[in-house]
Amino acid sequence: MQKETNVKYPKNRMRKYYQAFLLVTAIFSVITLLFYRHEYYKLRYVLEVFNYFGKPHQDGVKTNCLKTVNDVKKISLGLSEPLSSWQRLDEDLYLYSSFVTNSNKIQTISYGRLDNLDLNCFIFFNELLTPIPGKFSFSVIGNTSDIPGKTAYRGYRLVCEYTENMIPVGVSYQPKDQLLFNSKSPILSVKVQDKQLQYNGSAICVSPPLHIPMSNADMISFLNYHDLVGMTHFIVYDYGIPNSFHKAIKNLIDDADKGWNFTYEIIPWNFPIRDIHPNVIRKIIECDCLYRTYHKVMYATTMSWEEYLVLKYHAIVSDLLVDYERTKMYGNRYVVSSQTFCTEQKDHERSKNSTPIILKKIFTSPNALDLNLLHIYKPHESVDLKNVKSLKAASNLIILNRYVSCIDYNPMNKSNNNETSILRLAGDIINSPIHKKFIKGNMFDDQ
Numbered sequence: 001m002q003k004e005t006n007v008k009y010p011k012n013r014m015r016k017y018y019q020a021f022l023l024v025t026a027i028f029s030v031i032t033l034l035f036y037r038h039e040y041y042k043l044r045y046v047l048e049v050f051n052y053f054g055k056p057h058q059d060g061v062k063t064n065c066l067k068t069v070n071d072v073k074k075i076s077l078g079l080s081e082p083l084s085s086w087q088r089l090d091e092d093l094y095l096y097s098s099f100v101t102n103s104n105k106i107q108t109i110s111y112g113r114l115d116n117l118d119l120n121c122f123i124f125f126n127e128l129l130t131p132i133p134g135k136f137s138f139s140v141i142g143n144t145s146d147i148p149g150k151t152a153y154r155g156y157r158l159v160c161e162y163t164e165n166m167i168p169v170g171v172s173y174q175p176k177d178q179l180l181f182n183s184k185s186p187i188l189s190v191k192v193q194d195k196q197l198q199y200n201g202s203a204i205c206v207s208p209p210l211h212i213p214m215s216n217a218d219m220i221s222f223l224n225y226h227d228l229v230g231m232t233h234f235i236v237y238d239y240g241i242p243n244s245f246h247k248a249i250k251n252l253i254d255d256a257d258k259g260w261n262f263t264y265e266i267i268p269w270n271f272p273i274r275d276i277h278p279n280v281i282r283k284i285i286e287c288d289c290l291y292r293t294y295h296k297v298m299y300a301t302t303m304s305w306e307e308y309l310v311l312k313y314h315a316i317v318s319d320l321l322v323d324y325e326r327t328k329m330y331g332n333r334y335v336v337s338s339q340t341f342c343t344e345q346k347d348h349e350r351s352k353n354s355t356p357i358i359l360k361k362i363f364t365s366p367n368a369l370d371l372n373l374l375h376i377y378k379p380h381e382s383v384d385l386k387n388v389k390s391l392k393a394a395s396n397l398i399i400l401n402r403y404v405s406c407i408d409y410n411p412m413n414k415s416n417n418n419e420t421s422i423l424r425l426a427g428d429i430i431n432s433p434i435h436k437k438f439i440k441g442n443m444f445d446d447q
Contacts, residue, residue: 077296079203079235080265084288086111086272087186089173094272095158096284098171099291100192101383106134106171108158108188109288111273114138121160122181123190124170131172131181134160144283153273155284167192194295197380202299202318203233205289207282208269209305210404212240216444219245221356222305223262224434228425229309230316232262233297237269237285248444252434278304279372286375293379301376308358308401309336309374310422320398321376324391331391332381336374336398339364339419342406354439357403359426363416365406374400 084097093112100106106123117138122131141155160171174185204226219241223234238246249264271281286302293300299318303309314320321334347360375390382388401422410416429435437443 077199077233077263079233079263079292079296080267081292082189082191083267084188085268086270087188088272089186090175092153095173095186095188097288097291098188098190099294100168100190101291101294102195103384104162104164106160106162106168106190107291108160108171108173109141109284109291110156110158111144111153111271111284112156113152113154114156118176119158119173120176120178121158122172122174123160123162123164123168124172124187125164125166126169128166131170132162132164134162134171136160136173141283141287144280155280155287157287191292193291197295197298199296200298200318201233202231203235203289203293203297203301204231205235205237205285205292205300205302207237207278207285207302207304208239209241210278214241214305216245217354217438218357219305220434220438220443221358221429222308223249223264224432225308225356225358225425225429227262227434228428228432229311230318231301231309234262234264235289235292236264236266238266239269239271244444252437252443290377290379290383294383295380298378299376300379301374303374303400306403307338307374308403308422310399310401312397312399312421314397317376317398320393324393329391330389332378332385332388333390334376335390335392336376336400337393337395338372338374338400338402340406341365341401341403341419342409343403344406344409345411345416356429356435358401358422359429361403362418362420362423364419365409365413366415366417 082097082099086094086096088094089110089112093114094110096109096111098106098108106121119136119138121134121136123134124131137159139157139159141157144155158173160173162168168190170187171190172181172185172187174182206222226232226234236246246264246266253262253264269285282302282304289300289302299321301309309317311317311320314323324330324334341361341363342365343357343361345361345363345365347355348362351360376393377388399421401419
């Protein structure tokens with residue numbers, strides 16, 4: 001009888017094959033996961049680019065009607081309303097702009113000296129020919145009394161309160177001893193702001209340049225960069241900027257085929273007093289900016305043309321602020337530190353004549369330390385609060401770069417710091433449609 005033979009492999013040998021198979025599978029899974037994670041971030045980046053810059057132009061593809069409607073809505077934010085200018089009430093008091101945010105109070109931005117703190121105010125209502133007297137009060141705009149020899153001069157909020165259930169369209173202020181309305185007194189248009197937030201965008205109120213004239217290249221660089229980081233609505237307080245520049249930017253925005261993503265609105269700034277510290281002007285503009293953007297945008301800040309808001313990791317400014325709020329680190333305004341780049345320093349070795357200044361100057365100068373801080377507000381939560389809650393933003397997440405001339409610049413100072421955070425956007429800056437159009441040299445041909 002033939003003996004049956006069973007061939008059996010050792011169990012430990014089978015276990016080794018099984019473990020090896022599991023190891024290979026695990027490695028393959030990890031590699032696949034990393035690959036898909038990489039592709040996911042690539043796709044997310046592309047979608048973000050499309051979201052902020054629009055899809056590349058495709059021949060033969062018709063314009064999307066919904067996109068056109070949205071573009072029109074963005075351009076119609078009305079941030080230049082009211083179109084203001086400084087008007088003299090008397091020899092020591094000037095008026096600029098008037099707004100209503102709530103509580104039947106007209107708030108008027110003013111500057112000067114109030115020896116007699118009592119004024120009369122008169123309100124013009126829609127469809128009424130005769131003005132109605134209002135109740136006058138005032139408050140001081142902080143940090144606006146820096147004029148040497150004129151310490152009594154400062155910014156004021158003049159308040160004219162009314163009880164009528166009507167829409168105000170104008171307001172006039174005059175001395176207390178004038179009980180009746182004087183038709184020779186200046187009348188300011190009143191802008192009644194929306195009662196609810198209309199749009200979650202971000203705006204920059206741009207104060208006049210520190211030095212006039214300012215080059216077109218530097219102003220284009222400012223608009224281009226901040227459009228890239230999501231600050232897409234510009235309110236320019238105009239003093240000394242050529243009309244040809246304004247017209248060129250307006251033409252860019254009107255060119256719908258290019259998909260420009262920002263709005264640009266101009267407000268006259270004929271400030272009546274010379275030799276005033278730029279910080280005073282900035283503070284008054286900041287106050288006007290908050291009323292002007294009230295319930296129009298989610299975030300607003302006031303900057304000069306020489307300043308750039310630099311993100312270290314985030315792509316969009318509002319993304320960082322939303323992250324703060326998600327982690328319960330919340331404020332009505334966010335405080336951003338600054339660092340100074342002296343323009344006397346040598347240009348970066350790879351820069352060209354057409355390279356924006358922010359990519360040429362990469363060393364900060366500690367000797368030119370500027371303690372001025374930038375404030376990013378939520379206007380709808382800041383205008384009517386007496387005590388605004390501030391949150392200091394970490395400088396390793398966001399910082400303000402200031403590019404200015406320095407009297408005592410020393411290129412040999414070993415403390416000069418190589419600060420290249422902004423260079424991570426160099427490709428986007430150079431390849432942006434605005435920059436490309438500018439360096440072609442034909443942006444101002446038809447102006």
